[in-house]
Amino acid sequence: AQSVTQLDSHVSVSEGTPVLLRCNYSSSYSPSLFWYVQHPNKGLQLLLKYTSAATLVKGINGFEAEFKKSETSFHLTKPSAHMSDAAEYFCVVSGLIGANNLFFGTGTRLTVIP
Amino acid sequence: NAGVTQTPKFQVLKTGQSMTLQCAQDMNHEYMSWYRQDPGMGLRLIHYSVGAGITDQGEVPNGYNVSRSTTEDFPLRLLSAAPSQTSVYFCASSQYRAGNEKLFFGSGTQLSVL
Numbered sequence: 001a002q003s004v005t006q007l008d009s010h011v012s013v014s015e016g017t018p019v020l021l022r023c024n025y026s027s028s029y030s031p032s033l034f035w036y037v038q039h040p041n042k043g044l045q046l047l048l049k050y051t052s053a054a055t056l057v058k059g060i061n062g063f064e065a066e067f068k069k070s071e072t073s074f075h076l077t078k079p080s081a082h083m084s085d086a087a088e089y090f091c092v093v094s095g096l097i098g099a100n101n102l103f104f105g106t107g108t109r110l111t112v113i114p
Numbered sequence: 115n116a117g118v119t120q121t122p123k124f125q126v127l128k129t130g131q132s133m134t135l136q137c138a139q140d141m142n143h144e145y146m147s148w149y150r151q152d153p154g155m156g157l158r159l160i161h162y163s164v165g166a167g168i169t170d171q172g173e174v175p176n177g178y179n180v181s182r183s184t185t186e187d188f189p190l191r192l193l194s195a196a197p198s199q200t201s202v203y204f205c206a207s208s209q210y211r212a213g214n215e216k217l218f219f220g221s222g223t224q225l226s227v228l
Contacts, residue, residue: 009154036217043118043204043219044157090156100145100164100211101172104156 002027004093006105014113019063019078021108023091026072033074034092034102035065044090050074061085086112116140120205120220127195127227135190135223137205145208145215146188150174150201151222157204163188164211195227 007022025031032051036044048059055067061084065076074091091105121136139146147162159172163182177199179191188207192199203223208215 004156041221043221044206044217045219046216049216100147100162100170101159102217104149104158106154106156 002029002031002093002103004091004103004105006089006091006108008108009106010109010111012111012113013081015083016080019076019081019085019110021076021089021091021110023074023076023105024072025074025091025093027093032094033065033067034094035059035063035074035076036090036092038088038090038107040087047076047089081110081112083112083114086110118205118207118218118220120203120223122223123221124224125226127192127225129196129227131195132191132193133195135192135203135205135225137188137190137220138186139188139205139207139218140186141207141209141218142185143207143209143218144185145211146182147172147206147217148178148180148188148190149204149206151204152201160190160203197227199225200227201225 003026005024034049035047037047038044047063048057050057050067058064063078088107088109090107092102094102118139144165148160149157151157158174161180163169169180205220206217208217
């Protein structure tokens with residue numbers, strides 16, 4: 001079975017400081033993993049995805065995530081937070097390549113303090 | 115450059131009423147899906163379709179019906195609304211199956227059932 005745990009429901013950082021949003025996953029298969037971002041009153045937008053290629057994945061807006069199989073983690077990072085990064089972030093796992101279902105984490109709300 | 119379009123954006127229903135949430139995409143995507151988003155629970159899959167004439171149930175299908183008569187449209191029907199269906203609903207599509215593809219989301223429908 002597949003599942004995702006986002007370890008923090010809320011993260012607060014100061015503008016210009018690093019961002020770390022933590023995600024652990026459970027999967028019976030080699031997983032595909034995603035990070036999506038949701039700005040207020042908007043739909044979700046893909047930040048990045050991992051599909052068994054390079055373990056360090058670069059996404060849009062300066063975000064990146066590292067797939068660590070030994071730790072079953074897929075943490076999202078950014079070196080320097082910007083005010084526009086304030087949003088809800090979802091870690092998502094799919095077990096089988098081509099599977100029709102995705103399993104979403106409960107989300108992490110990122111607040112950026114000026 | 116419409117992408118995925120959902121209507122309406124807001125809806126209030128009384129218990130027992132029926133309604134249809136509309137979803138249309140103009141990207142010729144094969145895969146379309148409906149999710150509901152509830153506080154603290156992430157997104158959960160209601161129904162999905164891998165092409166015209168083909169639909170299947172997701173994680174939380176009870177109380178919802180879907181059909182896919184064209185590639186572009188994937189309406190979600192509530193036959194007899196219940197307060198438990200108060201939620202934010204998102205339609206999403208991808209080129210092929212959801213497992214390792216980027217999902218494109220609509221901007222959501224906020225539904226309240228009184």
